[in-house]
Amino acid sequence: MNKKKLATISSAVVAVSLLTAACGSTSGTDGGGTAASSAPEAPLPLSIAIAQVGDIPAKGNAVEQAIEKYTNTKLDIQWIPSAAFNDKVNVMLASNEMPKLLKVNQTPNVVNAIESQLFWEIGPLLSSYKNLSAQNEQFFQNISVEGKVYGVPLYRNMGRGAIVYRKDWFDRLGLTVPKSIDGWYDTLKKLTQSDPDQNGKNDTYGIVLNKTYNQGAASMLTRLAVAMGGVNKWGVDKDANFTPEFMTKEFVDVLKLFRKLYEEKLINQDFAVLDATEAEKLFDTSRVGVRFAVATNGKSQQDRLSKTAPSAVVDVASFEGPQGVRISSENGNNGFLVIPKSSVKSEAELKRVLAFLDKLMDPDMSTLLLRGIEGTHFAKTADNRTEFIGDGFNAFQREVKPYRDNLPVLEGYNVAPLKDVPIGEKGTKMESDGIKYIVSNPALTLTSATFSERGQELEQQMNDAQTKFIMGKIDEAGYQDEIAKWRKAGGDSIMAEYKASYLKLRKK
Template identity: 85%
Template structure:
């Protein structure tokens, strides 16, 4: 069984019954019989929308906006809010309950409070009636649920993006392959550090480097590798609803011990605790590092940068893989989500029209418009049924189309022809689309914990610091376990208990 199938939405999530039975196999395919544009028998829907500004604000009545309005039978009134001020503006709207018909939000405590206060329509029971939204993997909606219910449409982002970006020429020269075990990672890191993979006669390379954010957030290197080795994504939950943090599991501890060993043997950069992420990237760009933990589409940009300094360099990308096969720690799967306020959309009939608009944006015509632009202006067709940007089309797309793309529900690989690219670019794009087959989700992502809300950052920093001290040899195994005990006493036990209570409540 694939990893993601073990983490289907909870039974209390209304969308589960209707969505997970709808084939995700539609993803990546273009409808052979695309729907016609919206009927003009009905008056256009006046639709006010508040979304974040991405780059320059598109001109009102632009060709892209006109195409959207014509296809969806709407009259759009878009309020573009500068990103730096966006959350503050949303908070003002929530406080006054004066909102447009569609509002982009992020899952912050203020938004969750607004949802729990009944400001937005619950849409979960209706989603099965919309072919494009119901065709998406239910985990997208699970990841924005509140108390098991769905109140918005995600701005979809691929969840299984995590990948290994590596110097294929170096591994080939040393007769190595991408490792799939803890011992394998040690051997490859050692060889890339000591065996002169660049053949310059100097001891100036590393297999892997860490930076000061190595154990933080969705991109945590420890989490990504532990998941690949069969571990959990941030938290595990047993059949009784008991939660355990990743750092109390064997797989995570094995990864921590791996980096401790690499550090002790000077096979890992000794300054990782203070090294900025940008500086770590520069080390790869200048042929000083052989492997990066990144996302699959980073392979192309990495190759482009390396070619400027090392023309013979060959970069490749690979999935995280271990004893159980490919396993990718899931990301949240969205860049926020679109909610529909009850104060602006007052009837269920209008609600259904708004949902119809959002669903039509994922039809082949609209997916192509939002992901590729306008034919002849931004892109052209190739002889093998792919699309490619023409002339200065990509840069024009960034100005004219990207602001809409980044704020509307579309997903690369769904209802759009593939983009012609260099091989590593095409490989990375496909890997990110296919990654959803292998995701391991965080079962606590949408659960509630008062202690976490109040003290989570402090408690996380305590554990992160302990992990750094352990890797650097400043504390031993016993002292590291003492740090975990302190975390539990300082609030960790409460978080685990509160997660269990939230989880059990949802399962009823």
């Protein structure tokens, strides 16, 4: 950050004088639920190790000063480059030399450290903190280990999945967003064969797949199967028996849909090798009518498309099927913050650290971390919304985003809505509201020794089988043979181990 900019921002500290209510006047408790003494409490020295996002913010910048003043802390932040982040965390775990707050991801090494009692369990204390306890319980369940909570999530909306589509093409062809497998076939066929862009050429697809089409939380197969009533990665019955999604009817029906589309050349024939970025370019250049993405992608898609097709209209819709709106849940976090016992040695200090995290979700701090400093990054509107001003958005990306991405805030909680173009506001609202419709993965935090050892290999085996099936290289019998191989190679063990883990948690 250059000196001129730093001076400008430092002067803006005056604009956040509303934050001087700080610790004593905003809380009324010491973080442990008892009345605070009348004497001012000394600032809490708080060392934090988090991921570097962009350039490292200058020490003592206006944002950091505002956080310290409001939360009554003295921050010592270690910014770890993203490329080396997990390696650096592993070194800290091995040495047990850690700061008072450490950002981690749910890797096997982190789970082992939790099981070795290196971090404080905080679940029983959360009810004492108004903001942390106000969040959906699923956020905490998704980072739990053996049913216990050892950290505060870096919250991300779980119900973000949505359909981004060319509304002008749909309107021109008299189409609506499908709610059934047959409806999807008919719609995608018309978008491919009926010249929706009216250029007289057979050069469009209803949808395209790329080589990661069936991987991770963004799996197109999972998203559509869940909408049709299926499970999210795994299903569990009343007897605690686990079934992987690829053995369920809804998932196989989606596979058959894409097999038929591929056979009739209604989807791209090169999907098995097509990069995701290249697939996205096809939408940007008016070659594709539908994308499975997240709701806020609608705005960025409209922005890019308008450069090549100014009259194009993009819209977003929820995944919906026979049972209504159903969205495959994402993990709901960008990692989580743990509190090491080696550096926070008493429960009293633990409660002060938790109070710090809780205060970050107060309205003043949520506004700071999600919008920036009023008058520098954003302004309030007459209708009680906020909007970025001047170069405020770019400045926010440099000066505030590094904190926002590493601290517990959630868009839509304790912050005024952001004024945006209609599709931007719609996408933001859909992502916030999506939590009402999520279908969670019941195996997300369960333990399986076989999965830890061979899970990635076994997943790849079935991903390859799905691609072979869609391309017609194997038939339904061949697909069932691949499932049998998966079961023999370790799949049966994973199902049994998930069942045992699930039953163990139910007894607690």
